[in-house]
Amino acid sequence: MVNRMILNETSYFGKGAITNVPVEAKARGFKKALVVTDKGLLEFKVATKVTAELDKSGFDYEIFDGIVPNPTIADVQAGVAAAKAAEADYIIAIGGGSPIDTAKAIGIIITNPEFEDVLSLEGVADTKNPCLPILAVPTTSGTAAEVTINYVITDENNHRKFVCVDRHDIPVVAFVDSDMMMGMPKGLCASTGMDALTHAIEGYITKAAWEMTDMLHIKAIDIIANSLRDSYAGNQDGREQMALGQYIAGMGFSNVGLGLVHGMAHPLSAWYNVPHGVACATLLPLIMDYNKEFTGEKYRDIADKFGIEDAYTSDLAKVRDEAVAAVRKLGQDVGIPQTISELGVKAEDIPAISQDAFKDVCTPGNPRDTSVEEIIDLYQSMM
Known part of the structure; x- marks a missing residue:
């Protein structure tokens, strides 16, 4: 290859x-x-x-x-x-x-x-x-x-x-x-920072991932997990670290693609003018949970970068759940919406939005193959 x-x-x-x-x-x-x-x-x-x-x-x-x-x-x-x-x-x-x-x-x-x-x-x-x-x-x-x-x-x-x-x-x-x-308002800092984390995590687990992009993405996860809260608080060192972390993530995902978080986020922006980073950040923990059994040992690495001490010693299923929980907690700490109804999504639109998400160019890169029906269920679970 x-x-x-x-x-x-x-x-x-x-x-x-x-x-x-x-x-x-x-x-x-x-x-x-x-x-x-x-x-x-x-x-x-x-x-x-x-x-x-x-x-x-x-x-x-x-x-x-x-x-x-x-x-x-x-x-x-x-x-x-x-x-x-x-x-x-x-x-x-x-x-x-x-x-x-x-x-x-x-x-x-x-x-x-x-x-x-x-x-x-x-x-x-x-x-x-x-x-x-x-x-x-x-x-x-x-x-x-x-x-x-x-x-x-x-x-x-x-x-x-x-x-x-x-x-x-x-x-x-x-x-x-x-x-x-430094002029970024806190909300924009949060949404773009979580978008960068989404790039790093999706790039790390996408089907096309390989050794060089893995190296970039896991370093980006490390930087973002440890600097986004400081950046959100307005700390310049935190913002400088985030600037580096998001760039490193970009070096990776640009070459291997993304996954279902972006596939499902794009229709939310197109239909409701939701800022892209907000849409990605809201969906990220849900799709991480959806993908967890199709990612091998990689959630151990993610958990480790989030400071989970038993990342390499605990049962894999437990560590995967801990990684998802750590990402969700970071989003909560920086004010990310936890439901798509908060983004203005209407239940009656979900079937059409799901068709768009299924056809999105990012969706095939997801580690777990999906269907329109499963995407509908995922959106509905976030209402």
């Missing part, structure tokens, strides 16, 4: 990493950037930390701030138009998963215009050219979009999110700077 690893070219880590944005732009001969971000990050003077560095260095740029949570096809097309109008030769994506995902789609379409309908990018699209170069500056510690080959777009007309997987979309440089994450 052949395993493939794709990672971005260069990354900077630590407080002050964004000072290297103009350094990299100059070294690569870039002339004009389209800065892709959202209005909130501009209003609260987060994105402007990066544009100030560009201003000091005399770099030209235009701002596209039309990004919303769960970005849509129309958002991508508006961004493509903005990039063309600006005659940008690179993109600086500043934000969480939504701005960086949108930037990836914009960049791909600029260099592969035959995909301008956006929908044709779903799955593994046969793009020929690397996207317009992207410099990615994450402002949340969860999605790892700065190091993955994946992005997610919402198809509003059909109430669904679709996943695009493209080796041509990965940012060329990432700037993982905890200063950019």
